[in-house]
Each structure stands twice: as C-alpha cells, then as structure tokens.
Amino acid sequence: MLKRFASIIVAATLAFSGLAFTTGEQAEAATGKFAYSKVNGLNIRTAPSLSSKVTTTMNKGQRYTYLGKVGSFYKINYKGTHRYISASSTYTYLKANTKTATAKKVTTASASSARTKLVAESKKYLGTPYRYGGTTTSGFDCSGYTGHVYKKAINKSIPRDSRSQYANSKKVSKSAIQAGDLVFFSHNGSTIQHVGMALSKTQMINSETGGVKYASFTSGYWAPRYVGAGSYL
Incomplete structure (x- = not known):
C-alpha cells in the first residue's frame, strides 16, 4: 500500500511538472531511495556525460530522488527535471529513506x-x-x-x-x-x-x-x- 501510494504521489508530481517519467523511473522513485553528495560543489549535469552542460551543483549532504543509473551517472529528479550526477563512490552514495523502509517492513510483517x-x-x-x-x-x-x-x-x-x-x-x-x-x-x-x-x-x-x-x-x-x-x- 505504501509503495502504491508513493507511486501515485510521484506520478502526480511529475505530471504537474510537465515531465514524462517512465514506469521504471516511477518505480525507483517510489522506493524512497535518494542520491547523496559526499562533497561540496558536485556537478549536476543535463545528460549522463562529462561533456554535458553543468546546470548547478550540490553540496555535501544534499540529496535528490534517485531514478536509476545510466552508465557512470545517477539519474535524479531535480525540481521535476531529469538531471545527472557522478555515480562514483568517491563523490556520491545511495540511501533509502529510513522511515519509508521501516514503515513498509512493519506493514508487511503485520499483514x-x-x-x-x-x-x-x-x-x-x-x-x-x-x-x-x-x-x-x-x-x-x-x-x-x-x-x-x-x-x-x-x-x-x-x-x-x-x-x-x-x-x-x-x-x-x-x-x-x-x-x-x-x-x-x-x-x-x-x-x-x-x-x-x-x-x-x-x-x-x-x-x-x-x-x-x-x-x-x-x-x-x-x-x-x-x-x-x-x-x-
């Protein structure tokens, strides 16, 4: 139930932003997983390539919803838009929302x-x-x-x-x-x-x-x- 509810929220948010997300991206977002930066000034790019345009940066501890991995980049939801950051363990890491994961575990065990x-x-x-x-x-x-x-x-x-x-x-x-x-x-x-x-x-x-x-x-x-x-x- 929690996952289904999260999927609905994700879909509604993305539809409002005008960006079409794939079913796979919605499924990733519904898991509550985030991409975090380990450093200050990590580049956020428009495409999964080092030659692509840098639109902004993120600092240590900042996070964005994870939408999947493309090559050596993590795809993220940046203000309703697809953006990409390095997937190198030197600069980033993935972590699920602890509260969401715990609630899902409790609900499953209860059922x-x-x-x-x-x-x-x-x-x-x-x-x-x-x-x-x-x-x-x-x-x-x-x-x-x-x-x-x-x-x-x-x-x-x-x-x-x-x-x-x-x-x-x-x-x-x-x-x-x-x-x-x-x-x-x-x-x-x-x-x-x-x-x-x-x-x-x-x-x-x-x-x-x-x-x-x-x-x-x-x-x-x-x-x-x-x-x-x-x-x-």
Whole structure:
C-alpha cells in the first residue's frame, strides 16, 4: 500500500511538472531511495556525460530522488527535471529513506501475521455444521463463517453477507491470492452467493453442505462458479 501510494504521489508530481517519467523511473522513485553528495560543489549535469552542460551543483549532504543509473551517472529528479550526477563512490552514495523502509517492513510483517492468525483460526471450526443464517459455532452459513473467523482472529468486522463482503473488499487477481483472502462464487453466473477463505492459490476453507471443510476453488465443483477474490488486509 505504501509503495502504491508513493507511486501515485510521484506520478502526480511529475505530471504537474510537465515531465514524462517512465514506469521504471516511477518505480525507483517510489522506493524512497535518494542520491547523496559526499562533497561540496558536485556537478549536476543535463545528460549522463562529462561533456554535458553543468546546470548547478550540490553540496555535501544534499540529496535528490534517485531514478536509476545510466552508465557512470545517477539519474535524479531535480525540481521535476531529469538531471545527472557522478555515480562514483568517491563523490556520491545511495540511501533509502529510513522511515519509508521501516514503515513498509512493519506493514508487511503485520499483514503476514494477520494471515497466519486467520488460517489458524479458520481450522478450529472444521466439521462445524452448516446452518442457514448461522454466525456461531452452533452452525455457520458461508459468510457467517468468514465473518466469525475475521472477528475472532484479528478483531476485524466485515459485512454480514457474501455479496457485501465481495462488494466492499479490495479486489485481488486470481494469481495474487494469498492465505486469508476471500474467494467468491455464483451459482447463476451473476449474483455472489457463496464465499470461502483461501488457504493457498488453489485451496479454501468454507462452510457449505456438510459443514466447514476444505475445498478446491480451481478444480471440481467450485472452479466453474468462481467469480473473484477480495482482501480485507
């Protein structure tokens, strides 16, 4: 999320400046990496060449957003414009924004922990009977089960019915499904009528006829009824 947000900010900033940055440059900028000067009076050039024009200089400790390396030069964002400085370790160095890197690490670890808790909690109810409208351990319907697991595992409330759970989730492509994401199905090809919780890219745990059980959503009964996946993490 943080990386995506940073990318949006970078793109907006560059669009405002009137300079078109490539996807690769936006990706580099989104990492929060900066090019620092080790010396006073380091030349900032218009092109990655010692024969190119020097537009200004930067002093020791100054930094500019790093956009990639071109030959023996670092490409930087200088006031919304491509500029270049020497990539020699004698004069410059690269360093990521510590706060951004730390926040990203914490967010990733938090999401991973939540997924682990969701999987562990979901398995506690294997064999619990199916009950239409059920939301307790006496019996669950499909969305009552996923809602119960989310609340117990990570204290997160999600919408009651499967259709609303799908509508309000952050959509996830099938190839990007992770344990803890929700997978949704339709018996009539349009309306969402069933939900399960993914344990992997192929297997889910859900409350259906026969109670809470494991099932594949890429083969067998549920495969042709699959509509999409969503995340609340």
